[in-house]
Amino acid sequence: MSEVNRSNAPTPLAHGHTVSTSSWSSIEKLEGAKNYYTWKFQLKMSLIHDGLWNVVEEGSTQPGETNDQRALARICLSVRSNLFQYVRNARNASEAWKSLADVFEDSGLVRRGLLLRQLHRVDYSNYTCMSDYIEAIMTLVQQLADIGKIIEDSEVAEILLNEEDEYCSVSEYDSFSDGSTNGIERSPVVGSASGEAVNALTSPSQAAVYRERSVRSTRGVPPKRFGVYIVAAKRTPFGKFGGLLRDVLAEDLFAIAATAALRAGNVAAELVDTVNIGQASPVSQSGLSPRHAALKAGIPSDRPVLGMNRLSGSGFHAIICGAQEILIGSAQISLAGGMENVSSIPFLIRDVRFGIPLGKYFKVDDLLHMGFFDSYCNLFLVQTADIVAAKYGVTREETDEFALRSQQRWKLADAAGIFNEEQVPVPVTLKNREILMTKDEYPQPDSTLENLSKLQPIFQGGVTTPGNSSGVNDGAGAVILANDEALKTHNLKPLARLVGWSCSAVDPTMMGIAAVPAVQNLLDCTGLTIDDMDLVEIHETYAATTVVCARQLAVDVDRINVNGGAIAIGHAFGASGARIMSHLTHELRRRRLKRALATTSIAGGQSVAVMIETV
Template sequence: MVQQILVHNHPFNKKLKLCQPTRLLLSSTKRPPHNPKRKFSLILVTSNAFYANTTFVCFTHLLGVQHLLTRQTCNYVFPLFAEFSDTCFFSPLKLKFFHNKNILTVFSAKLLLFFDLILLSQCARYLRRTAFGAYGGKLKNHTPIDMGEIVARAALEASGVSPNNVNSVIFGNCIHASDDAGYLARHVTLRMGLPIHVPAMSVNRLCGSGFQSIIDAAREIMVGDSNVVIAGGSESMSQATYAVRDVRFGTKFGAKLGLHDTLMETLTDTFVGAPMGMTAETIATKFGITRQQADEVALRSQTRWRLANNNGYFKQEIVPVKVKTKKGEENFEVDEHPRETSMEILGKLPSAFKKGGIVTAGNASGICDGASAVIVASEKAVKDYHLTPLVKIIGWNVSGCDPSIMGIGPVPAVKGLMEKVQMNLKDMDLVEVNEAFASQCAVVERELKLDPDKTNVNGGAIALGHPLATSGNRIVVHLMHELRRRNLKYGLGSACIGGGQGIAMILENVCDSMQRASNFCITLRFMFSRNLDPLTETYSLNFYLHYLSQWPDQFLVAENHNGELMGYIMGKTEGDGENLHGHVTAVSVDCRYRRLGSAVKLIAALEDVSEKKNAYYVDLYVRVSNRLAVDIYLSQGYALYRRVIGYYSGDQEEDAYDMRKALPIDVTQQSLVTSKRSVHPDELMEAENQVCQSCALISLVTCAGFAGYFAYAARTNPTFKRTTRIIYYSLAAVPYWRLSQLHNYIHQLLVAVVLQTDL
């Protein structure tokens, strides 16, 4: 008997239309008998080769449960190779069963079962970094461990993950600046108070260390070693030490002992015999980058940072650090390195590395201090711990390049990544390139043909600074926040690495609650009725059912990637002729998922429904005092039509704005012509009341006729009498059952019949 395992894990295979997270399906979940000669057929369906370029990953089937094991836990390894076809299907592989203590294990040297990896957040303040301190600035007295603990603790607290559920801690660090810097990741773990058994690891891929910590966290999750990992980077360039070499075993009398600057040594590649700044000069010469072009990149970085900072875009990602100053203790929470500048100021700066060169202090990244951390988790952890994901890691790539022009590193790294995940740079909504040097950044933009309006939209390392092991992690943190703020989907982060490497990573924004809008169903409303509803709008069941029965296509719910309800919108269609319009009765979003653009998307979905009904406009009412909501609606194309006096009654009586948005059928936009006269609520209901009165009269006559007929039939026909009783008590079990106005009248009719016949 042949078993088949189907693995699908990615949304990019259009032919298969795979859009669900990883699922492992077995045609038989029974444990096979002990039979070493039994044949086994394994088929992997995946959308790209990225998920199959690891070395040894083992798949086990034990009592119907699937696991991933590391190579070290296995007694047998049988490497097999398979090539990808154009459609990215593995050819079936014929494998044998090998039993080890009743565990069935299948091995493949080119097989990787990819579990979705998600960076987490559960509230508005989550994945965090410190503000970057200038060289010798406000963070000069904070060791890498001090800063690492601050950001790791802040990220963990904001994510909602219990310390007991953390499986590993990984931190990047380049310069061992403090006495205990070699213990960085472990000491961060212990200082945070994580369980003593939680392991830790420090990594060093120079300028890519911040990315590398996240990659290593993802790999731990892939092979099943961890479900939740803290990944970060921390660097204190201000505390880089001076070393005295060749004295450990003694020196000759009178020997001159020189001090070695470990900071400068870190920034110098002895293989090519040049500091990083000279590699920037080399790449500028090779690719024809001028001083003016470099200064323009630098000015753009500084200008964009200042604009973003003034708008508060960095506040959510920065955790305050208490620092001591001459005025006392204060919170450090604004990047210290950025400065006011202009093309004139930049043009006057001298060359830093060679006479007549283009690299200056103004168009190179700043030497800074800082730390950053994120939480990386598996989809299982997201579900088990009820966490809210922010982004999903789509893929990554690290590539080597000529060390003499190490700044070109992002180009092969990005190209290789796009090939792996079968995407295109045009798919990227935002791009972050670490600005080690302006000349290097300009070359990367040119070679990859990046859109300047999508690249480093809030400035980069030339403005913020470049604490070596932190920058990659900082890019991921900022990319996540900016994707969320702009309600965009895909982001690409990249960096060059000293010694001739490049690193790149693609993220997908999954925090947007509007993964899909689906029709409201009555079971959801019964769920709300348990007084556990976190939504702001809670109406009676009768009210919801009325809208559900009359306008089901305009009663929509927002669901996240796990299918969880995150909000809803109730609307209806009113009027006729040129006054036919859609109306937003209520829109509500769970407090945990606000500020994600969900309400805007729900309203847009209702607008689409109204447009299909040939409505001329959509209107809604909003409290005059709710300026935030008014501004949001204005930004979405709604206009103030008129003021409704005392629209909101009760303890807090308040006026409302009637706001309207014209739909395409209203070519002249007559529906938006502002009414200069304020109205009262009763005036809004006149037309509807006239219609309702007519309907009520017709319904009353109809019900009277039905009541007489039912009463007569129930008295003369026992079978009909029993049927009426069943219908009545069925309806009575749900007293507000009302799928249409007619059903409501039928319910009233049956009440009348019961009273008349004494059922």
Template sequence: MSNKQLQDAYIVAAARTPIGKAPRGMFKNTRPDELLVHAIRAAVAQVPGLDTSVIEDAIVGCAIPEAEQGLNVARMGALLSGLPNTVGGVTVNRFCASGLTALVMAADRIRVGESDAMIAGGCESMTMVPMMGNKPSLSPHIFDRGEDVGIAYGMGLTAERVAERWKVSRDAQDQFALQSHQRALAGQQAGEFKDEIAPYTLVERFPDLATGEVRVKTREVSLDEGPRPDTSIEGLAKLRPVFANKGSVTAGNSSQTSDGAGALIVVSEKMLKQFNLTPLARFVSFAVRGVPPEIMGIGPKEAIPAALKAAGLKQDDIDWIELNEAFAAQSLAVIQDLGLDPAKVNPIGGAIALGHPLGATGAIRASTVVHALRRRNLKYGMVTMCVGTGMGAAGIIERL
């Protein structure tokens, strides 16, 4: 084996679409591959000096890669975005960590010296492709051993298990949800998302019954659709539990089903010099760890320390943490268990307010971290999330 030292992987572009609500939001008629194309084009536009013919592959995360986001949506997106035919494409699936895993895989290709320029991304339409896919079929063998039964639990039920085991109250969950909306709204008003969001032009067609013609209406969307100014603790408290009769997890303290896409461009130092590019950030480390499926939400508790160890960093070194808010219950349990600084966790809101388009979330939140670190002159950021069937993932990024 070669003893060649790993080289650094640099992020030179990070862009995303606004996030739409599913199933009746602004992207209800927009295909996920179209959202991916938009994100790729926006990322490429951020580095006009880069010759796209040097990009070797596009790695794209998607949690339910079928129907409108099937047929290797990564390759489809690369071709439809206008990239040269020489750019490959591969779709990867690690459920909610798919987009982050795509970034890790792209960075690793560069770190081991097998590539010099890669696209990493994620896309998901929870409007067009149902949560479990069009034909869900779990292996019956998950019932052979008691410890495997948790695989069959719905995500909400796993959140109830976490809330019970880590003693996270209903009020604490609702307060966390309210804070997510408040932070997201404040972030939108302050223009915190401007650098990462590429505005999308919606084209809508309506029949004119009087003339028999089809009227075309266009509008530009540039903000995530989820944050609600009318969210209140009183309103959240009135919502009924949806997963357990006497539970505490509600639609209001859970992540929103959503549509969206994100894309990043990762290059080697050779590319930086060849095209005189300014790196936005350096990819530092990644870790994934497994936990019992019935408490999948606690996954980041295991992945975060592992990613920190791989980076040679301490928890206090991390300035910004994007902890995906699958559920308030699991987010609070992770914060509580690891002793994370709440001020550093989702400073401009999380998935409860902003949305969680499954396989796209990792790429979207990585874009948030990259631009937030530069905007606020911070050093290290982290993207972390729980993952279905019992996993946690965490990736660390350094501003340069």
């Protein structure tokens, strides 16, 4: 097309007169459906005024005719650059005008419905590569945006992971299984969608891609054709607070677990594409601990490492992040897990960096103690457990009985060597000599109900005591994830398949019940029931909240924490999720069972649930 003069100088026309381009240069450019009719009227009047409308209305019969070229140029230059796709291939002004009319004049429910249907039926199997698949989806997304239907980044991310009904989209958790809310005030999850979904999905970076929309629960179920598998899972023994592991760096603990997992899965470190490590208290040693942990495990220095803090859910969420990277194609093999050295969490002296005047009082904080306090609701976490216990009628006797059961089950499992498959020894120094730590240090296998009942509640009037709460511990766990292609290419043997996951949240004062909506949401998404779960691990932060969650989920005691939980083994904040996933992976296979579910409530009223099955 010929170049158009956009200055205010007179422009000669074929009909022998001149007109200033000011008759159309001030027209607002077409942005989409929102201003289409205003733009259409203004531009039509401009074309009529300049004697060009007839070639648009009737169509040019002579290729390259001057007025047609001028009209075509005017139409094209009056639309935003993001709409050029609709006029780029127009041969004349009439085609350009009609193309825009086809897009924007029919912008009602019928066209919107057709485009949405096309969008959700884009089939990856029809494309030779991921980039073509993404381009097809984004073309439809843009067409919908042009007629006023905005598809959010988070929804685009879901669609890109979707294969019709094989992938269950994010949706809101509305009620418990009986249709009630049990009086829980649930807070919305704050969305984290920043930037365009396609940029994140096509980037090999560590950016989390499965974005959580502003809804009460989020969930993900990888389609079976894009399987994510656990090919190895190992953990260290858990040490007691100030015990044998107190001088072992968290990064060293993870490196030990990761190295053992790589060896067990027959996976060369060079094959690992990404690393995700949960750690709730990186300030305990070094903010670079996750990166150092990966390097010490032999992972090549050019592989990205993400350290994350979702408190008690950190280990679980590291596994979820690894699965997401595999699903979007930025990894075939991912190393995930968690680590913690709670014993090394320091005291903090405030307001001394720039000097302290003589006689001025300075404040000393215990970072560990501070971590148990929720300043938003002004409660210690143990107080929220007592609130839940009171609301749901859990007695002190019930909590002590549950705690005793956890200790007894650990004792039987340990004696039977059940933990041997998942544990890897850690070299430690004891009285100036090197020894191997081969078993959990925290359990109290000789506990009795009488001894537990003598312990005073942490807060007066409550039911929670040191005896029926989880420990404060050191340890690490590592899980190797891989996709189908990696299994075939490297001859890897899968131990379990990741079925799905869910994250949810409730009011912070009811923190201990948060696991319930996460589990219900995941079951709803997968179309399964709690009776389909052969094993269930509810993290034993507090016996009171674990009892309540078990009741609400209607899980019989024989399937919950069958070999003891955190009350016996301990809680190494960032590592507990990895410990639980490692244990369930091996226990399912040992018992020759099919399916397991793990969940934990998280400080602040959050929660996460993950489901696996044997293959």
